[in-house]
Amino acid sequence: MMKKSDILSKVLGLRFGYNMEELKRFVTDSVRWDKEQWEVYHNKLISDVVIHAYKHVPYYHDLFDNNGINPHSIKSENDLQNIPVTRKKDILNNPQSFMADNANTFHPMKHHTGGTTGRPMFYYNDRKSWALNWALKMYTFEQAGFHFGVDKLAVMAGGSLIPGKSSGMKHKVWRWVNNYYTMPISHLSPQVMDEYIDGLIKNKIQFLRGYPSAVSSFAEYIVYSNRFVPLKAVFTTAEMLYPHQRAIIKVAFGCDTWDTYGCGDGMGQAVDCKTHDKMHVFEQVSIMQIVNNKGYEVMPGEEGEVVLTSLYDYAMPFIRYAPGDYALKGIGACSCECTSKTINKIIGRTSDVFRFSNGRIVNGLSFPIEELTDEVKRFQIVQVESDVVEVLLEEKSTLSKERIEKLKRIVGYHCGEGVNVVVKVVDRIEVPTSEKFRYVVSRV
Ligand SMILES: [Zn+2]
Secondary structure (H helix, E strand, C coil), rough: CCHHHHHHHHHHHHHCCCCHHHHHHHHHHHHCHHHHHHHHHHHHHHHHHHHHHHHHHHHHHHHHHHHHCCCCHCHHHHHCCCCCCCEEEHHCHHHHCCCCCCHHHHHHHHCCCCCCCCCCEEEEEEEHHHHHHHHHHHHHHHHHHCCCCCEEEEEEEECCCCCCCCCCHHHHHCCCCCCCCEECCCCCCCCHHHHHHHHHHCCCCCEEEEEEHHHHHHHHHHHCCCCHHHHHHHEEECCCCHHHHHHHHHHCCCEEEEEEEECCCCCCEEEECCCCCCEEEECCCCCEEECCCCCEEECCCCCEEEEEEEECCCCCCEEEEEEEEEEEEEECCCCCCCCCCCCEECCCCCEEEECCCCCCEHHHHHHCCHHHHCCCCEEEEHHHEECEEEEEEEECCCCCHHHHHHHHHHHHHHHHHCCEEEECCCCCCCCCCCCCCCCCCECC
């Protein structure tokens, strides 16, 4: 009989049309490349995708012409700095202008940005880009001792307990092949967390993945109830991981946290080094630049905005794209064998956790707002009083009464009894100029 790990490789191979084993070998080799090997690899891919974008993508054609940029002059990472930065709002204003006129030839897969950005957006990834991204993901997990299809992974996820949302066959198969044990974060009451603790122990689970705010709430509960759940590794994603969260996770589970940064729109990926004092950027699939407000790379040790150039996305190219994240640029080479660029940490994408008098701890990331991607420009969820939650929406198109009622029901279901949910459609969600946009805010 085939092992689950072989099935996973086959499934991924069929899904993406690439040999996953080969891609994994490529990843394993490339982490040790020297500077010259990286340059040769990057220069060719940068040049190819820039010329393609100029020829086939209306937005980039106009951007280059309007700024007097000859696409043939962009031949290296350094040259990329001459291209103005493109933002999410540019894409949301005119998504069609970002699609290549020959997009179908790249068999793109449609995705949307997660709930963490406050501004949902559809985008496309080429199959090759996504497959390589998966190979990088597998490599990362293996670094922490986790093997796909062999080890079990508990996932502290959002949205999967949404009433009326059926769990499709495809997802069930995916969970089985991946050995996922899901721990929805929408109802983190003491009773639910007790069940999760029992579930982890009974199922002999040694790896946990989730949002820092959710995993650290769980860890706090374990520590304060005088228990210990030994794990081999915790993976965090999608939000900023604070040092105090890393510390409490270590106490509760006795293991290190592998913080990961992933951004499908632009294919940015960075992962904790095994030394856990910085993150390595995966430059195989995307170029990550940390830039100042003029678009130029900051000095090592300085903070700047993340700007991505995806190397294998041709259906919808991302060239010098800023997803809205900030990072501290790393200083010097890493003490490990990896030669890729480093960042010291990702700053931003923080969210608050709501605590209600009914005992529930609700993670803002569990609200299924991405369902409204077509209708909502931007959203914010605010706990205004101990048992009052406001959902602010900037509409794209007018939301029907039924839609708003449904949203109110879903958010109410997550918050539990006794919590009053108010949905407000507003012209503009006010953001204090000194702060980054936060999609989940507790004022309590
Ligand atoms: Zn390292």
